[in-house]
Amino acid sequence: MKKGILSAVFMLAAVISTQAQAPKTPVAPKPADSTAAKKPASKIKSYDQVITKEAKSSKGLFTTHQVGDKYYFEIPKKHLGKDMLLVSQIAKIPNGLGGGYVNAGTSSHEQLIVWEKFQEKILIKIKSYAAVAPDSLPISLSVKANNYEPTLYAFDIETYSKDTSSIVIDVTKFYTSDIPAMSGLDASLRETHKVRNLDASRSFIRSVKSFPLNIEVLQDFTYNATKPSATAYTETISMQMNQSMILLPEKPMKPRLFDQRVGYFTQKQFDYGSEELKSDQKTYIQRWRLEPKDMAAYKRGELVEPIKPIVYYLDPATPMKLRKHMKKGVENWQKAFEVAGFKNAIICKDPPSKEEDPDFSPEDIRYSVIRYVASTTRNAMGPSVSDPRSGEIIESDIIWYHNHLRSYRNRFLIETAASNPKARTLETSEEDIGEMMEMVISHEVGHALGFPHNMGASSSYEVENYRKADFTQKEGISASIMDYARFNYIAQPEDKGVRYIRQMGPYDNYAVNWGYRLLPDAKTPEDEVLTLNKWVEAKAGDARFRFGNQGTTFDPSSQTEDIGNDPVRASTYAVKNLKYVAKNLASWTSNKTNDYEDLIELNDELLSAWSRYVGHVTTTVGGVYEQYAKPNQQIASYVVVPKATQQTAVKWLLANAFSNVDWLINREVVTHHMMGYTDRIRSLQASPLNRMLSFETFARLDNSGLSTANAYKTVDLCQDLRQGLWSELATGAKMDGFRRNIQKAYVERMKYLLTEQMTPSPFAREFYNVSQSDVRSIVRGELKTLLASLQTAKGKYADKETAYHLADCIDRIQTALNPTKAQK
Structure with missing residues (x-):
């Protein structure tokens, strides 16, 4: 031990001596290892460390792996930067979510994405074709700079495939997180149902499937919510989402420019490479x-x-x-x-x-x-x-x-049984039910081919033609399968051999030809326009080839669930048939089955049908016909419904919707099931009244005077309704409960018009300043006139219900006219 110490001392002395004798020239310091000092060790692991032997793998667009509770995508580098479509679709939802207007199968988001590599990360970028310009043009630089694409998600690179041709990322967190751009719950639904947060402990990936052109991921999401749509006590919303990632074609198809005169679903772009003075x-x-x-x-x-x-x-x-x-x-x-x-x-x-x-x-x-x-x-x-x-x-x-x-069995019975004996049964024939199903599939396939609803197609046929066997058997009941014209409810009991179920029509052939016929000599979409215009203009003037937009709420010739070119005449026939059905409904249902379930269900369907027929007539009041046109056609795009036609509609409603409704009361149903039957009818009557007495209707009536000298005006409508709804005041005629209800509804609606403002709506095209219009003046004047009539007539009625009703209406009107005085 000591010997070793002495040796060390001698060696140290020798080193010191040598250093002391060396020349005193400066020695450059040894450079530090900058990589070791500044760059952290890479987190990227070997392939086998990430994708272990336990992995369950599936090859497709990307190879996908499940290792325990983790999911990985193995992304080929060749797919980086390629356009893909990310489609978020609701797979399963709880009952009543969104008030029943959201369905399983509904697509909540569709977005174009690309996968990009940045350093040791993989990014999903949302790409947009809403703004475009050819790369050859200088403005393309500005388009890219002013439309920078958001990053949807960033992933760490976990490893590379063994041949380094693919990049492996962990997608578990991506598909188990509450990402708004992929969620089935938008801000409105979250507010309605008071969604607090996603519960990660009850949310998971159910499955991942890889196919050659797409990857499908099914997610289970559970949210904590104060007001769920179902099972309220759980404060829970559970739903399934399906995320589809789809590789788009390498070369996009040559597009065809849209023409609003032919109905198609569309895609929009702003082209900044245009020679126009704007995008x-x-x-x-x-x-x-x-x-x-x-x-x-x-x-x-x-x-x-x-x-x-x-x-x-x-x-x-x-x-x-x-x-x-x-x-x-x-x-x-x-x-x-x-x-x-x-x-x-x-x-x-x-x-x-x-x-x-x-x-x-x-x-x-x-x-x-x-x-x-x-x-x-x-x-x-x-x-x-x-x-x-x-x-x-x-x-x-x-x-x-x-x-x-x-649903189709029910409506087949309600809408056609008056003239069609085959429909007077709960056991609809296989032939009829099969044909109904066939036509529903044709309608839905039409949507999948690119066609929206064409609600103007059924108005191209004259009402009386629906009573003719030869016409209906050849032409069907609408010019297009894409209209909601399901059954022939106009045909009368004496009409024989007519067709009752819809079929394909001439518009469908025309629309397919316009959108799908190739024009091989056209190099660009713009080159096709001249020919496409000629095809449209060749059919101009023929109502069968007109497209009627579903979004209109003011065009009586473009309505849902209607048939024929005259709503008043069509609804007259329809109500006549309904009365026949109402009388016989029990004998076709409960009397045969000894059970009230079908009777109750079908009676509810009957009330809905009556409401639809009334609604078709209501649209005529304040109505405007809409027809898409180009300047060279010299056709007015908007034509006001004639004054006489509107007045006829008001008279029809006064006679068929606001009075004479006793026939709607089914004693069997009232006795054995429905509470609140009277209020149901009151609600159905109040709906068309409120539609007519609305700011939107008044706005159209005010504008109609600009295009026609003899226009039906707001003051005309208000006067006609007051005189019609209160006609008993002049004669002393009896007022039943339904009549008193609609009269109170009238007073309440007039009060609303006197005090409220018009709220802008995405569904209404009309908006104006109510306070500075004539509306308040007209409403106030009509209420004063009615008040005077009520005060004169109140002594004419001895029965207490009517006397109390009139006194109550007087008080309501006085309060509406003088709210400050009423408060005192």
Whole structure:
């Protein structure tokens, strides 16, 4: 031990001696390891550390992995920067969410995304084609600088594939977080249901599936909410969301410019490369990509099959007896595509067996499927997914809810049984119910082909034609399957051989040809416009080829659930039929089944039908006909409904909606079920009254004087309603409970008009300053006139109900006219 110490001392002395003898020149310090000092060790692990032997993997657009409770995407570098579509769709929701206006299958968000690499992160960027300019133009730099794309999410790179061609990221947190841009609960729903937060402990990924062109992620989300739509005591909202990520075509389809005279769903862009003095808004239609196998034959006008037809597969869950009707509903569109030059353009197939197609899955974007949903919902839907760059429809799934045929059975009976003996039963024939289903599928497929509702199609036919067998059997009951014209409710008991169920119409052929016929010689969308215009103008003046927008609330020729070109005459026939049905409803239902369930359900349907017929007439008052046109057509876009027509409508409503409603009372239903029946009828009567006595109606009536000398004015309407609703004051005639109710509703509505302001609405096109208009003056004048009549008439009535009613109305009017005095 000591020997070792002595050796160390001698060595140290030698070193010191050497240093002392060395020259005193400066020695440069050894540079520090800058990498070790400043750069932290990489967090990227080896592939085997991340994707372990326990991983459950699936190959597709991205290879996906599940390792325990974590999910990974293995993203090929070749897909970085490629356009993809992220579609957020509600898969399952609790009852009553959003007041029942939100459904399973509803798409809450569709957004274009790209995956980008930045340092050791992968970003999802939301990309927009709302503002575009060719890269060759200098302005493209400004478009990019002023439309910087937001980052939806940032992921750490976990590892690289063994050949380094792919990047692996952990997507677990991304798909279990409450990301507003992917949520099924928007701000309005969160406020309505008082959603506090997402409960992470009850939220998870249910499944991840990868297919060649898409990835599907099913999420279970549970929220803490003070006012949930169902099971309130749980303070919980649970729902499922489906997130679809879809690879878009490398080369976008050549788009077709939209023309509002032909109804199509659309995509919009602002083109900053335009030669115009402003950004040029371009709107493209949504449609499938159809290309002929033989272009030369197609140019010669021959029918040619498409390279890739539109194919729908039936859900394996579809009942066998319904499959033929679904197939026919899809393939009804084949004739329309033949008009556009394509043979067998749309096909419906049975679900393939495992042997036929082992890869078949309804979630695979390569397959469009008619989903058969076991649900009590009475509905069907035809959503589609489209490329925002061009409007190309990529895929669509038609959704059919099991109970939907129950609604059609009910309406078939209520609307046609007066003249159609086959409808006077709860056991609708398989032939009729199958045809109804066929037409519903055709309607929903129409949506999936790019067509919105055409609510003007049914008004192209004269009312009297609906009573003719030859006409209805050939033309159906609407010029388009895309109208809500389900049944022929006009035909009378003496009319024989008429058609009752809707069918495809001439507008459908026309719209398919306009949107899908190729113009091979046109190089750009703009090159097509001249030809497309000629096609439209060739049909101008023929009401069968007019498109009527669903969004209008003022056009009596473009309404939902109506048929015929004259709402007053059509509703006269319809109400006459309803009265026949009302008398016989018990004998067709409860008397046969010894049960009141169907009677009660159908009676409620009858009241709804009556309300619809009344509503069709109501739209005529303050009505304006809307027709899209271009300047060279020299057609007025807006035409006010003539004064005489509006006055006729008011008289009809006074006679059929505001009086003589005793026939609506079904004694069997009142006796055995419904409480509040009187109030239900009161509500149905008050609705059309409030629509007429509204600021929106008054605004249109005021404007109508600018386009026609003999206009129906606000003062005319108010005077006609006052005299009609209170006609008993002059004669001393008896007022029943329904009459007294509608009179009180009138007084309350006039009070509202005297005190409230018009609220801007996204659904109304009219807005004006009520306080500075004639509205208050007219309402005040009408109330004073009515007050004088009430004070004169109050002594004429001996029965206490009417006497008290008149005295009450007097007090209400006095309070409305002099609120300050009433408070004192």
